[in-house]
Amino acid sequence: xxxxxxxxxxxxAALTRRGPSLRAVPFVARGSEAVELLSEAHRQELARxxxxxxxxxxxxxxxxxAPADSVFIVGEGALKSYRDLPSGRRRIALFLFARDLFGLxxxxxxxxxxxxxxxxxxxxxxxxxxxxxxxxxxxxxxxxLCKTFHVLREAQHxxxxxxxxxxxxxxxxxxxxxxxxxxxxxxxxxxxxxMTKSDIANYLGLSLEAVVRASRRLSRExxxxxxxxxxxxxxxxxxxxxxxxxx
Amino acid sequence: xxxxxxxxxxxxAALTRRGPSLRAVPFVARGSEAVELLSEAHRQELARxxxxxxxxxxxxxxxxxAPADSVFIVGEGALKSYRDLPSGRRRIALFLFARDLFGLxxxxxxxxxxxxxxxxxxxxxxxxxxxxxxxxxxxxxxxxLCKTFHVLREAQHxxxxxxxxxxxxxxxxxxxxxxxxxxxxxxxxxxxxxMTKSDIANYLGLSLEAVVRASRRLSRExxxxxxxxxxxxxxxxxxxxxxxxxx
DNA sequence: CGTAGTATTGAAACGGATCAATATCTGTGG
DNA sequence: CCACAGATATTGATCCGTTTCAATACTACG
Numbered sequence: 161x162x163x164x165x166x167x168x169x170x171x172x173a174a175l176t177r178r179g180p181s182l183r184a185v186p187f188v189a190r191g192s193e194a195v196e197l198l199s200e201a202h203r204q205e206l207a208r209x210x211x212x213x214x215x216x217x218x219x220x221x222x223x224x225x226a227p228a229d230s231v232f233i234v235g236e237g238a239l240k241s242y243r244d245l246p247s248g249r250r251r252i253a254l255f256l257f258a259r260d261l262f263g264l265x266x267x268x269x270x271x272x273x274x275x276x277x278x279x280x281x282x283x284x285x286x287x288x289x290x291x292x293x294x295x296x297x298x299x300x301x302x303x304x305l306c307k308t309f310h311v312l313r314e315a316q317h318x319x320x321x322x323x324x325x326x327x328x329x330x331x332x333x334x335x336x337x338x339x340x341x342x343x344x345x346x347x348x349x350x351x352x353x354x355m356t357k358s359d360i361a362n363y364l365g366l367s368l369e370a371v372v373r374a375s376r377r378l379s380r381e382x383x384x385x386x387x388x389x390x391x392x393x394x395x396x397x398x399x400x401x402x403x404x405x406x407x
Numbered sequence: 408x409x410x411x412x413x414x415x416x417x418x419x420a421a422l423t424r425r426g427p428s429l430r431a432v433p434f435v436a437r438g439s440e441a442v443e444l445l446s447e448a449h450r451q452e453l454a455r456x457x458x459x460x461x462x463x464x465x466x467x468x469x470x471x472x473a474p475a476d477s478v479f480i481v482g483e484g485a486l487k488s489y490r491d492l493p494s495g496r497r498r499i500a501l502f503l504f505a506r507d508l509f510g511l512x513x514x515x516x517x518x519x520x521x522x523x524x525x526x527x528x529x530x531x532x533x534x535x536x537x538x539x540x541x542x543x544x545x546x547x548x549x550x551x552l553c554k555t556f557h558v559l560r561e562a563q564h565x566x567x568x569x570x571x572x573x574x575x576x577x578x579x580x581x582x583x584x585x586x587x588x589x590x591x592x593x594x595x596x597x598x599x600x601x602m603t604k605s606d607i608a609n610y611l612g613l614s615l616e617a618v619v620r621a622s623r624r625l626s627r628e629x630x631x632x633x634x635x636x637x638x639x640x641x642x643x644x645x646x647x648x649x650x651x652x653x654x
Numbered sequence: 655c656g657t658a659g660t661a662t663t664g665a666a667a668c669g670g671a672t673c674a675a676t677a678t679c680t681g682t683g684g
Numbered sequence: 685c686c687a688c689a690g691a692t693a694t695t696g697a698t699c700c701g702t703t704t705c706a707a708t709a710c711t712a713c714g
Binding site: 325326327366367369370373389 | 701702703704711
């Protein structure tokens with residue numbers, strides 16, 4: 161398990177220059193849409209207190225039940241946040257991407273296990289230090305509050321996905337999510353799929369076979385084209401959107 | 408639609424003496440378990456800025472998409488937070504009870520519609536005033552942050568419920584939720600069910616018929632006894648817990 | 655280059671959705 | 685206080701999609 165940990169103060173890489181950032185929709189309405197919530201000043205303030213961690217793929221960041229002393233901000237890469245149920249089943253609660261926040265605790269313990277999917281760069285923040293920071297900087301605290309709302313909305317969206325009764329519809333909604341995820345980097349039709357089909361099954365609340373069959377159906381009907389295991393391309397956007405919206 | 412609104416400053420009722428309170432599990436570990444998070448001082452501070460609203464059953468507090476200018480704290484009663492989907496289906500995201508927080512917005516708009524189930528007393532707080540309050544009182548803001556975590560965890564728990572493939576298991580988990588809800592007021596075995604079976608179906612992601620059959624099965628097997636439509640009693644606690652835990 | 659995790663495909667069984675018909679409750683106005 | 689209407693609940697029969705089981709293929713990584 162590779163885990164390169166260093167203090168982010170030592171101006172080592174380009175990463176450090178930029179520092180942590182969050183993504184969320186503001187609490188109240190402002191002219192534009194979703195924005196960079198952290199000001200440059202806040203970013204630097206966080207960077208001073210953060211530890212940069214570089215993690216290999218499939219590394220467990222922390223396990224459910226472990227003492228929660230840090231929160232994390234994803235710099236780059238993809239992770240999954242999950243719980244293993246008594247039956248041996250696994251439920252993935254959330255996929256995490258750049259600028260996402262994780263490490264939310266209950267009574268000082270992490271509730272989910274978090275594991276990297278791809279190689280990841282993350283910023284680790286000490287909880288104690290952070291709450292002290294909040295006392296001095298109310299605006300920064302408000303950003304975290306907003307971000308937590310954002311995560312909450314994602315959880316509710318996940319509820320709606322899992323509530324659907326058709327496997328193809330659920331898969332389409334996940335692909336939509338992934339497509340929006342890196343709409344900036346890639347084209348509107350290209351979808352990068354970092355996780356395995358098992359992960360997808362665990363996220364959608366389906367069996368692996370159901371996910372495979374749903375994928376096959378999407379490609380057979382000419383709606384989505386799969387290129388290898390970790391790449392897809394939306395061919396018929398119209399029918400794709402119809403599937404997604406057909407709640 | 409009865410909607411008695413009054414400024415909570417005018418020391419009218421016993422309600423005002425106590426004022427709003429929140430329920431959540433602390434961010435970090437403290438000796439005991441879930442606690443009253445708001446100090447007496449905080450409660451009074453919120454009460455000064457809050458409007459008390461008394462709402463009849465089945466009143467819509469706000470609709471999805473409406474401009475979000477207030478957040479609310481439930482004083483007493485039960486509510487549902489839901490979204491109507493394009494298909495006409497309805498997904499209930501959350502049931503709300505005493506000391507719960509609602510009115511979380513995205514980009515200045517409410518995302519869900521909130522409607523009372525029973526008569527409700529709620530405290531309404533202006534968002535602008537609240538954010539200003541946060542600037543002066545960082546600790547109060549932290550309470551709201553913790554409470555939002557609490558709601559997030561409930562959403563994730565909901566995900567786990569809906570992820571189950573058996574109807575009886577899902578129903579059992581909801582009954583468990585309701586039972587814990589008023590474990591203080593009522594006995595360990597008694598469960599008050601304020602909502603209708605349709606509401607339950609919309610929450611569990613099942614058809615109404617499936618909920619009815621699951622109820623029937625629980626009572627036929629002597630696990631839960633239903634007294635009228637809004638009351639249940641857990642007869643065989645052991646098998647009940649087995650059902651709930653059988654994830 | 656082998657091995658363990660990952661994916662694919664088929665056949666069978668189960669469970670919930672849906673449709674339909676009827677029953678019961680709740681609140682309202684006469 | 686009762687009758688009525690609309691919402692809520694119950695029960696049965698059928699259909700459909702997903703789960704499960706099983707057997708085989710792939711592929712990434714050490």
